[in-house]
Each structure stands twice: as C-alpha cells, then as structure tokens.
Amino acid sequence: MKLKGTQILLKALEEENVDIIFGYPGGAVLDIYDELYKSSMKHILVRHEQGAVHAADGYARATGKVGVCLVTSGPGATNTVTGIATANMDSIPLVVFTGQVPTGLIGNDAFQECDITGITRPCTKHNFLVRNIEDLAATIKEAFHIARSGRPGPVLVDLPKNVMAAAAEYDPASIKIRNHEPAYRPAFKKMNNLLEMLTAAKKPLIMTGGGVILGKASDLLTKMAQKYQIPVTGTLMGLGSFPGTDPLWLGMLGMHGTYYANMAVSHCDLLLAVGVRFDDRVTGNIDTFAANAKIVQVDIDPSSINKNVAVDLPIIGDTQAALKDLIKFLDEHNYEFDKSQRQEWLDQIDDWREKVPLSYCKNGEVIKPQFVIETLYKLTKGDAIITTEVGQNQMWTAQFFHFDNPNTFVSSGGLGTMGFGLPAAIGVKCAFPDKHVVDIAGDGSIQMNIQELATAAQYKINVKIVLLNNGYLGMVRQWQELFYEKRYSHTDMTYAPDFVKLAEAFGVVGMRATKPEEVEAVLKEGLALDKPVLMDFRVSREECVYPMVHPGDSINNMSLGSRETIN
Amino acid sequence: MEKKEHIISILVHNKPDVLARIAGILGGKGYNIESLCVNTTTQYEISKIVMTTVGTQDIITRIENQLQRLVDVIQVDDLTNVESIHRELVMVRLNLTPDRKEQIKKAVDTNKWKVIASADTYMILEITGDQSQIDFALARLEPLGIADMTRTGIVALNLEN
Numbered sequence: 001m002k003l004k005g006t007q008i009l010l011k012a013l014e015e016e017n018v019d020i021i022f023g024y025p026g027g028a029v030l031d032i033y034d035e036l037y038k039s040s041m042k043h044i045l046v047r048h049e050q051g052a053v054h055a056a057d058g059y060a061r062a063t064g065k066v067g068v069c070l071v072t073s074g075p076g077a078t079n080t081v082t083g084i085a086t087a088n089m090d091s092i093p094l095v096v097f098t099g100q101v102p103t104g105l106i107g108n109d110a111f112q113e114c115d116i117t118g119i120t121r122p123c124t125k126h127n128f129l130v131r132n133i134e135d136l137a138a139t140i141k142e143a144f145h146i147a148r149s150g151r152p153g154p155v156l157v158d159l160p161k162n163v164m165a166a167a168a169e170y171d172p173a174s175i176k177i178r179n180h181e182p183a184y185r186p187a188f189k190k191m192n193n194l195l196e197m198l199t200a201a202k203k204p205l206i207m208t209g210g211g212v213i214l215g216k217a218s219d220l221l222t223k224m225a226q227k228y229q230i231p232v233t234g235t236l237m238g239l240g241s242f243p244g245t246d247p248l249w250l251g252m253l254g255m256h257g258t259y260y261a262n263m264a265v266s267h268c269d270l271l272l273a274v275g276v277r278f279d280d281r282v283t284g285n286i287d288t289f290a291a292n293a294k295i296v297q298v299d300i301d302p303s304s305i306n307k308n309v310a311v312d313l314p315i316i317g318d319t320q321a322a323l324k325d326l327i328k329f330l331d332e333h334n335y336e337f338d339k340s341q342r343q344e345w346l347d348q349i350d351d352w353r354e355k356v357p358l359s360y361c362k363n364g365e366v367i368k369p370q371f372v373i374e375t376l377y378k379l380t381k382g383d384a385i386i387t388t389e390v391g392q393n394q395m396w397t398a399q400f401f402h403f404d405n406p407n408t409f410v411s412s413g414g415l416g417t418m419g420f421g422l423p424a425a426i427g428v429k430c431a432f433p434d435k436h437v438v439d440i441a442g443d444g445s446i447q448m449n450i451q452e453l454a455t456a457a458q459y460k461i462n463v464k465i466v467l468l469n470n471g472y473l474g475m476v477r478q479w480q481e482l483f484y485e486k487r488y489s490h491t492d493m494t495y496a497p498d499f500v501k502l503a504e505a506f507g508v509v510g511m512r513a514t515k516p517e518e519v520e521a522v523l524k525e526g527l528a529l530d531k532p533v534l535m536d537f538r539v540s541r542e543e544c545v546y547p548m549v550h551p552g553d554s555i556n557n558m559s560l561g562s563r564e565t566i567n
Numbered sequence: 568m569e570k571k572e573h574i575i576s577i578l579v580h581n582k583p584d585v586l587a588r589i590a591g592i593l594g595g596k597g598y599n600i601e602s603l604c605v606n607t608t609t610q611y612e613i614s615k616i617v618m619t620t621v622g623t624q625d626i627i628t629r630i631e632n633q634l635q636r637l638v639d640v641i642q643v644d645d646l647t648n649v650e651s652i653h654r655e656l657v658m659v660r661l662n663l664t665p666d667r668k669e670q671i672k673k674a675v676d677t678n679k680w681k682v683i684a685s686a687d688t689y690m691i692l693e694i695t696g697d698q699s700q701i702d703f704a705l706a707r708l709e710p711l712g713i714a715d716m717t718r719t720g721i722v723a724l725n726l727e728n
C-alpha cells in the first residue's frame with residue numbers, strides 16, 4: 001500500500017523508537033503537523049526553534065538516544081542553526097527535520113525559502129535534501145544511523161512540501177542503507193605498547209572526556225582506574241564519566257580546573273587521554289602541556305588525534321571497545337604496578353590537594369554563588385541532572401557539584417552557547433520526569449531563551465532554575481577585571497526584569513533569596529514543589545572563578561584568587 | 568617540516584553537493600585547494616576527485632582525516648607517496664595576426680603541437696603533459712602571443728594498486 005510522505009515520516013520515526021519531538025509549525029510543515037494531529041506521537045511545542053534543538057539536545061545527552069526536532073522552512077530553519085552548531089561541537093546525536101518549499105520553487109527565492117542544507121553544511125555531521133518521495137524512508141533511516149554511529153552528531157533532513165504530499169510504498173524491512181559505523185579495533189601491537197608504557201610509568205594519570213560518555217564507557221574507565229589505582233582528571237564534557245566522589249577523582253583540568261588536577265597533568269609521566277580532543281581551554285600553553293608525560297590518546301575520530309597535542313601512542317577506536325580490549329589485555333598479561341610507588345604518586349597529589357583545595361571566600365553578608373551550588377548538591381545528595389548556561393555559573397557548577405554518573409551533567413562545552421540550559425533542562429525532564437532536573441543559570445544567559453518558561457508551564461515540565469543573579473555578564477566582566485583594568489564595557493546587566501514576577505507571568509513559580517541564610521530554605525521549597533520554579537539568588541556581584549589559568553599560560557601557572565574567609 | 572605539493576585522490580559518492588562539502592570543509596579550516604579535477608568513474612554513482620594542495624605532511628594528514636569524516640567520502644589516497652603518473656591538459660588560442668602568422672605556423676610545426684581547431688584568424692592547440700612539460704610549452708608559446716588559454720587541474724593515477 002502506498003503512504004503519503006507525511007505518513008512515512010511518522011512511521012519511520014516510530015521505527016527508530018522516537019518517543020518525543022520538539023518542534024514548531026509553519027507553512028511548509030502544515031501537512032506534517034496535520035499528520036501529527038492524528039497520531040499518538042508526543043510533540044512539545046517550544047516557543048522558539050533554538051529552544052527545540054537545545055531541548056532535543058538535552059534529551060539526547062541525558063538518555064544517550066537521538067534527539068528529534070521538527071521546524072518549518074526559512075526562518076524556522078535558520079533559527080535552529082545555533083542549536084545545531086552546539087550539538088555538533090559536542091558530538092550530540094540529533095535529527096533535525098526542516099520544512100522546505102516545493103522542489104519546483106527551490107532556487108527561486110520563494111516565500112520562506114532558504115538553503116538550509118547549504119547553511120548547515122559546516123555545522124552538521126551530514127545533511128540531506130529529500131528530492132524524491134522514493135528516497136524519503138531510506139533517507140530518514142540513514143539520518144538516524146549517521147547521527148548515532150561512530151562519532152555522533154547532528155543530521156539535518158530538509159523536506160520539500162510536495163515530496164511530503166506525494167505517496168510511495170513503505171516497507172521498513174526492505175530499506176537498505178550504507179553502513180557508517182567505523183570498523184576500527186585497536187591492534188594487538190598498540191595494546192602491547194600501552195602495557196609497556198603503563199609498566200614503565202611511575203606517575204600515570206587518566207584524562208577522561210565526552211567521548212567516554214558518548215561511548216558508554218564510563219563503567220569500564222572507572223573499573224580500570226580503580227583496579228589499577230590510577231588517578232583521574234576530566235574535561236568539562238567528561239564530568240560524570242568517573243565518580244566525582246571517588247578519592248581518585250581530581251576534578252576538572254584546564255583554565256578553571258583544580259590546582260591539583262593541573263599539577264598532576266604537569267607532573268605525570270604517562271597521560272592516558274580517553275575521548276578528549278585537547279581543546280585550548282583544557283591545555284593552556286600547548287608547549288608545556290603534560291611536558292613530562294608520554295601521551296596515549298584513545299579516540300574514535302582520527303581527526304582528533306595529533307590535532308592540538310602531539311601524541312606518542314594514538315589508539316583509534318570507540319572508547320568502549322578500546323577500554324574493553326585494554327582491560328582484558330592488561331588482565332591477561334598480568335599487568336602489575338608497584339604499590340608503594342603508586343602510593344607515593346597519590347600522596348603527592350593529595351599534598352597538592354591539601355595545599356590548594358577547591359574553595360572560595362565564604363561570607364555571611366552576601367550570597368556566594370558557590371555556596372548556592374554546594375547547598376543544592378547537599379540537598380539533592382547529588383541525585384539530580386544538572387544543566388547549565390554559560391559563563392561563571394557553568395564553571396562553578398563544574399567545580400562545586402560532584403557528578404557521580406554519566407549523562408547527569410548537561411552543558412554546552414565546545415560552542416559555549418548562552419541560552420542552552422533552560423531548553424536543555426526541558427528536554428532532560430521530558431526523559432526523566434521523576435528526577436530533579438535543575439538549570440544552574442546566569443542572569444544574562446537565562447534571558448536568551450527565557451520564552452521557554454511558557455513551554456515548561458504549559459506541559460507541566462517541572463524543571464528548576466537556580467539563577468545565580470550577579471547583575472553582570474559575569475565571565476566577561478571577570479576578563480575585563482583581570483585583563484582590561486576593570487573597564488566594564490557593556491557587561492553590567494543591572495537593568496533586568498524582576499525575575500520572580502517574570503516567572504509568575506509565565507505561570508512558573510518565582511522565588512528569591514537575598515541573604516545567605518535564606519538559600520537553603522528557598523532551594524528546599526523550590527525543589528519540593530511539583531511545579532516549574534525559578535529561584536532568583538542575588539549573589540555577590542564581582543565574584544571571580546578561581547583557580548584560573550590565564551589564556552596562553554601553562555596550566556600549572558594558576559592564579560588562585562583570594563581564598564580567605566571574611567565573616 | 569617541509570611544505571610540498573601533494574596530489575590527493577578522493578573517491579566519493581556522486582551526490583549534487585559533494586564538491587561543496589569538500590570545498591567547504593577544506594576552505595572552512597583554512598586549507599587551500601591548488602587544483603581540482605572531478606569526474607565519474609566506471610561506476611556512475613561514484614566520482615573521483617583529484618586535488619592538489621600544498622602543505623607539510625602534518626597538514627596533509629589533517630586534510631585526509633577531515634575528508635574521511637565526510638559521509639560521502641569513500642576513500643582518500645595521497646598519490647604523492649606512491650608511484651603515480653600525472654597529466655594536465657591546456658588549450659591555447661593563438662590569434663593569427665598578419666605579422667605573426669608565419670612565425671606561429673613554423674613554431675607549431677617544429678614543436679609538433681596538436682592543432683584541434685583553426686581558421687584564418689586563429690589556431691587552437693591542445694597540449695598534454697605533466698606540470699613541467701606544460702610549463703615548458705607555455706614558456707615557448709608566450710612570445711607568440713597567447714590570446715587565451717584554459718588549463719585543467721592535475722589528474723593522476725597510481726601505477727600499481
């Protein structure tokens with residue numbers, strides 16, 4: 001039997017086990033929306049297409065599944081670009097469906113026509129324009145396969161209106177597509193090399209990244225580190241891939257990493273980097289990064305290897321397969337480490353940890369943003385999925401919330417997209433309705449997609465927003481303070497809405513704390529409410545994120561800021 | 568590390584935007600394409616792109632890796648590292664002005680250049696060869712007054728599989 005394009009789309013989504021779509025209608029997708037009206041597919045109507053992509057992205061990061069969006073042509077499609085680029089930088093699997101004008105009008109500057117495949121070519125893993133109804137089903141199947149295979153990423157599928165109105169046979173069992181799963185498997189020789197390097201190492205260190213979470217390899221990495229007593233540091237994207245409460249965990253490295261993590265990187269003699277791409281925010285001055293170490297890099301994408309840092313032993317492969325092989329190999333070859341030597345290394349790290357722990361200057365008068373995060377951690381016992389915006393709020397979250405499990409820290413790392421956190425939290429909460437889902441936000445960022453409060457209110461998606469309101473574009477202000485002699489050019493955000501009233505206007509509960517002693521009560525009540533809640537914490541305005549490596553400096557050269565407590 | 572010209576052969580799925588993807592990923596990352604030739608292979612669905620670019624071995628490896636990431640790219644080979652044979656083709660129009668007519672005809676004869684079209688007022692030559700042969704021919708043609716010319720990029724084929 002022949003089906004219409006719109007019907008094939010929905011059937012194909014079911015075939016891919018899609019259970020939710022984030023979207024926004026318009027002329028070019030009216031037919032698809034009409035089909036949705038008749039179907040049982042869950043659809044969340046966001047308030048801006050950027051929000052749809054971030055929501056699908058949050059859903060994908062928290063579940064490990066492919067996130068799905070549907071938007072109209074022209075402005076609907078262009079509004080998705082920031083979201084797509086965000087997912088692309090962090091290798092998040094998405095399929096974004098965009099409406100398109102009928103094929104006969106493409107190229108004519110038709111109403112709401114735009115070359116969205118051209119626009120998104122550099123920021124998608126791949127994209128398709130479906131010109132024939134006969135190609136529709138296979139294209140959708142291939143899009144999902146590409147999104148989740150190998151190094152994952154966003155795939156855009158452009159759907160001209162006439163193609164969706166046409167009809168074709170649909171037989172999911174007979175669809176054949178190309179295989180895009182890379183077939184790399186680390187070679188025996190490489191494993192042997194690694195065994196030799198590990199045996200020779202006196203001060204090994206593991207550096208874990210987003211690739212470990214994407215590869216669902218956290219358990220393996222944890223097992224290996226614990227079994228062989230190798231300390232672990234991680235990138236922002238790697239948070240949660242190793243338990244944040246384990247004594248072997250050193251916290252994040254890099255620009256706002258812990259002192260002890262950066263010292264460990266600078267002193268280790270073997271760095272086993274898994275699923276990382278050595279971003280400049282992580283390495284600081286490349287010439288001195290891990291200067292005393294042999295570097296082993298495990299990554300699925302050959303283009304990530306030797307890109308920024310020269311690697312002694314590259315192992316190309318999926319992190320899960322590679323770690324599985326490696327653990328087995330070490331087992332079979334009875335890898336043993338010198339216990340007293342290892343203890344010496346761990347003791348040295350503990351000395352650094354004691355010398356400069358992660359801390360901040362406590363204050364009884366004004367709310368410290370770090371204190372809000374610590375209290376949130378205490379109240380939730382870490383059992384929450386946290387999204388963040390971008391800026392100081394994001395760095396403090398990375399420092400002061402401890403993530404024990406993968407897929408519980410959801411943040412825009414590579415692109416650093418302000419406005420990500422709220423829609424992402426909505427996507428996460430749709431997947432995990434029974435979990436605490438909290439967006440730790442900044443006052444600047446939250447205004448970038450604040451309209452999504454309406455989405456949360458409409459569908460009773462009970463996300464919590466912990467707003468660290470410093471009245472500044474804080475992270476930019478910090479750089480102006482440190483590097484531009486406090487010339488605060490256009491970073492003062494004191495002219496802002498009353499966030500409590502704003503929340504209420506959207507049908508969201510608004511709460512506020514202005515004194516440290518109110519913090520716990522507000523958080524407790526806000527978390528307990530079975531409603532979306534925005535909690536406005538008026539925090540100390542000119543707090544800086546420390547430690548900090550100045551841009552271009554070596555990561556062991558950190559400014560520590562003032563850590564004295566004033567009461 | 569030493570910069571040199573590399574000839575890269577790329578097998579791709581013959582899709583309308585595959586060239587845009589290749590140009591985009593290289594241009595977007597700041598790599599320059601010096602010359603380019605594209606056509607189908609014995610299978611219509613598969614095209615071969617022969618591209619030359621200049622860079623250190625490091626840069627070339629990065630370019631290869633970036634190309635490999637593209638979904639429509641099937642295979643990437645650096646023909647500079649294997650034994651391969653290279654050709655370019657150039658077509659040159661010489662205008663047969665009264666003062667040069669005889670000189671041009673004589674030069675064409677002595678150099679055994681191939682004339683592929685001609686009339687009273689012009690002559691079009693086709694020259695194939697590797698890069699240095701073409702450069703050499705063009706240097707000889709220069710004094711005769713090249714009215715117009717068009718030159719392909721390099722095509723190359725490895726001698727053995």
Ligand SMILES: Cc1ncc(C[n+]2csc(CCOP(=O)(O)OP(=O)(O)O)c2C)c(N)n1
Pocket residue numbers: 389390391392393394416417418419441442443444445446468470472473474475476
């Ligand atoms: C879309 C976007 N525009 C601009 C920036 C540059 N930027 C990075 S952090 C930041 C300030 C963020 O301010 P706020 O959300 O209040 O967070 P805070 O640093 O104060 O915690 C800005 C403007 C960005 N990352 N994203």
Ligand SMILES: [Mg+2]
Pocket residue numbers: 442443444468469470471472473474
């Ligand atoms: Mg702020």
